[in-house]
Amino acid sequence: MNNNKKASLGQIHRYSWVSLLVCWLIWILNAYDREIVLRLGPTISKHFDLSADQWGTTATVVMLALAVLDIPGSVWSDRYGGGWKRARFQVPLVLGYTFISFVSGFKFLSGHLASFIALRVGVNLGAGWGEPVGVSNTAEWWPVERRGFALGAHHTGYPIGALLSGLVASFVITTFGEDNWRYVFFFAFVVALPLMIFWSRYSTAERITALYVDIAAKGMTAPDSTPSPNIKGQAWKMFKATISDRNIALTAGNTMLTQVVYMGVNIVLPAYLYNILHLSLAESAAMSVVFALTGILGQLIWPSLSDIIGRRITLIICGLWMAASVGAFYFANTTTIIVVVQLLFGLVANAVWPIYYAVASDAAQPSATSTANGIITTAMFIGGGVAPVLMGMLISAGGGWTSLGGYTVCFFVMAGCAVGGAVLQMFSHRPQALVVQPGL
Numbered sequence: 001m002n003n004n005k006k007a008s009l010g011q012i013h014r015y016s017w018v019s020l021l022v023c024w025l026i027w028i029l030n031a032y033d034r035e036i037v038l039r040l041g042p043t044i045s046k047h048f049d050l051s052a053d054q055w056g057t058t059a060t061v062v063m064l065a066l067a068v069l070d071i072p073g074s075v076w077s078d079r080y081g082g083g084w085k086r087a088r089f090q091v092p093l094v095l096g097y098t099f100i101s102f103v104s105g106f107k108f109l110s111g112h113l114a115s116f117i118a119l120r121v122g123v124n125l126g127a128g129w130g131e132p133v134g135v136s137n138t139a140e141w142w143p144v145e146r147r148g149f150a151l152g153a154h155h156t157g158y159p160i161g162a163l164l165s166g167l168v169a170s171f172v173i174t175t176f177g178e179d180n181w182r183y184v185f186f187f188a189f190v191v192a193l194p195l196m197i198f199w200s201r202y203s204t205a206e207r208i209t210a211l212y213v214d215i216a217a218k219g220m221t222a223p224d225s226t227p228s229p230n231i232k233g234q235a236w237k238m239f240k241a242t243i244s245d246r247n248i249a250l251t252a253g254n255t256m257l258t259q260v261v262y263m264g265v266n267i268v269l270p271a272y273l274y275n276i277l278h279l280s281l282a283e284s285a286a287m288s289v290v291f292a293l294t295g296i297l298g299q300l301i302w303p304s305l306s307d308i309i310g311r312r313i314t315l316i317i318c319g320l321w322m323a324a325s326v327g328a329f330y331f332a333n334t335t336t337i338i339v340v341v342q343l344l345f346g347l348v349a350n351a352v353w354p355i356y357y358a359v360a361s362d363a364a365q366p367s368a369t370s371t372a373n374g375i376i377t378t379a380m381f382i383g384g385g386v387a388p389v390l391m392g393m394l395i396s397a398g399g400g401w402t403s404l405g406g407y408t409v410c411f412f413v414m415a416g417c418a419v420g421g422a423v424l425q426m427f428s429h430r431p432q433a434l435v436v437q438p439g440l
Contacts, residue, residue, distance in 0.1 A: 024157045028158075029161065066381035159291075
């Protein structure tokens with residue numbers, strides 16, 4: 001890849017910006033539908049009378065569903081084609097899982113724990129599949145030289161979705177009462193429907209062809225969205241070749257460990273605020289998403305910086321920062337300290353994900369971008385599935401919901417996972433840094 005010092009944001013075509021806006025809004029909806037269950041952890045535990053172990057197991061079942069279809073769905077998406085065709089996968093996926101979420105808002109359908117879990121598993125099967133497809137779509141509408149920025153800007157939608165989940169949960173519980181907490185599930189589908197109608201009409205071959213011509217004319221590198229050969233056994237060979245890449249494999253491990261941290265905080269913090277600091281259910285839901293405020297800023301800074309200083313060194317710095325900030329929760333015995341520590345944690349909490357995807361997109365063969373991103377996503381969701389049951393076990397072993405000891409152990413275990421992820425990056429290959437002038 002040739003370095004291009006003229007790849008400023010002022011040179012980016014409007015089609016890239018529109019696609020980024022659409023994929024960003026999709027990502028907000030995806031994040032909201034995932035995170036809302038975590039914001040409601042104490043409420044759901046109280047409603048269904050769940051212990052810490054039982055809530056951890058419930059959350060694990062729901063979160064592991066995110067990992068099931070990522071790789072096969074990504075391979076299928078790559079074989080069909082990238083670029084404008086990628087939207088053909090996004091549209092039905094987004095409408096499908098947001099509709100299932102909408103349905104789970106009706107008490108007569110989700111009144112029993114088993115039916116509630118089944119519906120949320122259905123939501124996450126689609127949401128997990130949709131993530132690498134959405135990430136790949138974002139990457140394929142932007143010049144390679146600004147991939148870090150594009151994926152970082154795209155992923156600012158996640159902390160916004162997480163923030164909305166806490167605010168909406170708090171609003172619903174305060175306005176309609178604890179018994180009507182399911183109303184939070186009605187939001188996403190109503191927004192998704194008009195958005196997907198627009199995207200299905202906007203993402204066309206004519207637009208992306210004109211975009212790629214414009215990118216080349218400005219001396220930048222257009223993405224290669226060529227579909228992989230539709231030959232029997234070729235998809236499996238492509239998958240094996242992709243996962244064998246050292247940078248992709250190590251970054252997948254880094255991703256899994258980081259997700260244990262991120263999901264662990266989402267599991268532990270609402271319960272800590274409710275049971276240890278004695279905030280109300282509504283207050284604990286709202287206060288547990290403060291880190292999303294700086295998460296938005298971090299996703300603009302760190303991924304863009306990775307375009308300049310390299311992905312590897314950026315991920316090492318972020319991993320050590322994450323370890324220090326999570327460990328600092330040990331000292332968070334007041335709401336003021338909780339807010340400060342969350343703001344520090346937030347600066348890196350969301351920033352690393354677009355960098356992981358950028359590493360995978362950089363290292364993947366041109367026809368395996370979504371496959372590489374699917375591997376990253378699967379590793380992430382495996383970590384997300386491990387975290388709830390691990391945190392539930394640690395809290396129970398430390399004395400249960402109302403004992404401080406279990407929460408303290410959780411924070412230090414998460415800090416160790418963050419350090420472990422940074423160590424993995426030290427063994428990755430050091431690719432040539434892509435030096436650009438940000439032009440912000």
